[in-house]
Amino acid sequence: MDRFLTIGDEVASALAARKPVVALETTILSHGMPYPRNLETANDVERIVREAGAVPATIAILGGRIRVGLTAAELERVGTAKDVLKLSRADLPYALAAGKDGATTVAATMICAHLAGIRVFATGGIGGVHRGFERTMDVSADLEELARTPVVVVCAGAKALLDLPRTLELLETLGVPAIAYGSDEFPAFWSRQSGLRAPLRLDSPAEIARFANVKRDLGLTGATLIVNPIPEPDEIPSTEMARHIEIAVSEAQKAGVSGKAVTPWLLDRILQSTGGKSLEANVALVKNNARLAALIAAERGL
Numbered sequence: 001m002d003r004f005l006t007i008g009d010e011v012a013s014a015l016a017a018r019k020p021v022v023a024l025e026t027t028i029l030s031h032g033m034p035y036p037r038n039l040e041t042a043n044d045v046e047r048i049v050r051e052a053g054a055v056p057a058t059i060a061i062l063g064g065r066i067r068v069g070l071t072a073a074e075l076e077r078v079g080t081a082k083d084v085l086k087l088s089r090a091d092l093p094y095a096l097a098a099g100k101d102g103a104t105t106v107a108a109t110m111i112c113a114h115l116a117g118i119r120v121f122a123t124g125g126i127g128g129v130h131r132g133f134e135r136t137m138d139v140s141a142d143l144e145e146l147a148r149t150p151v152v153v154v155c156a157g158a159k160a161l162l163d164l165p166r167t168l169e170l171l172e173t174l175g176v177p178a179i180a181y182g183s184d185e186f187p188a189f190w191s192r193q194s195g196l197r198a199p200l201r202l203d204s205p206a207e208i209a210r211f212a213n214v215k216r217d218l219g220l221t222g223a224t225l226i227v228n229p230i231p232e233p234d235e236i237p238s239t240e241m242a243r244h245i246e247i248a249v250s251e252a253q254k255a256g257v258s259g260k261a262v263t264p265w266l267l268d269r270i271l272q273s274t275g276g277k278s279l280e281a282n283v284a285l286v287k288n289n290a291r292l293a294a295l296i297a298a299e300r301g302l
């Protein structure tokens, strides 16, 4: 893998010493949050992972190489450049072959983390089945990746702008355990409540590590998906989010937004209509996920 992969010194030493490491994605920076809040968040999240006793491994493609662990200047490059690609499983090889810069989605970050030997990954929200899927067939490649690649993925559920009941159904079909942390309900990203019951519940990092270890020892491929509700003080109630989502989804449809552009477009539209509140919630939940991921990574046997 040396042909494609550069692991930063701090991450490489931590992995060699079997110290806890947490992978972090970059699409959330390049396509999910505006500058400069994206960079502040990236730096804060790395600090939170360190404070919780793990080493952060932020992942991106720079100059056609998979980079695991970025310097502050490299983070800035991903967070500010206008021509950064949004890379998922399908286009990861394109960026490498063409020597480009790119940010990794949940799917691509899972692939790169696994190549580097990292077992825990923190993000904001996973992609899922989009509303109107009957017409568009828009289902995020994140779901298939969760079925394939063995990492513990800590997120705040899926955004309520997706079709959450169908997303949960598809996760079940694909054999992906969706485990709510300390809750009976599947969280909806900005909101703690979705009205949907989580298929599974675990209440401590130790239980999560035990689950992931048993899954691995059974020879079952794929991720362990932890859905961690946004902290109460930071949430936007689902009833309040519903109208912002309705507007954004119907406008996206009218504007004919498709493909990779859908998720960034909707996030930006919702950011505007909530007057920035959705961004603050997004920042808070990513930090909350980073903290939990660091605690899970510190568990034995993972």
Ligand code: PSU
Binding pocket: 025, 027, 028, 029, 031, 032, 033, 088, 104, 105, 106, 107, 124, 125, 126, 127, 128, 139, 140, 141, 142, 259, 260, 261, 262, 263, 267, 282
């Ligand atoms: N959730 C966010 N912001 C984001 C994303 C999710 O709040 O930027 C990104 C993640 O990287 C996720 C991707 O993997 O969007 C999903 O995109 P798509 O629906 O095109 O697969």
Ligand code: MN
Binding pocket: 138, 139, 140, 141, 259, 260, 262
């Ligand atoms: Mn899509």
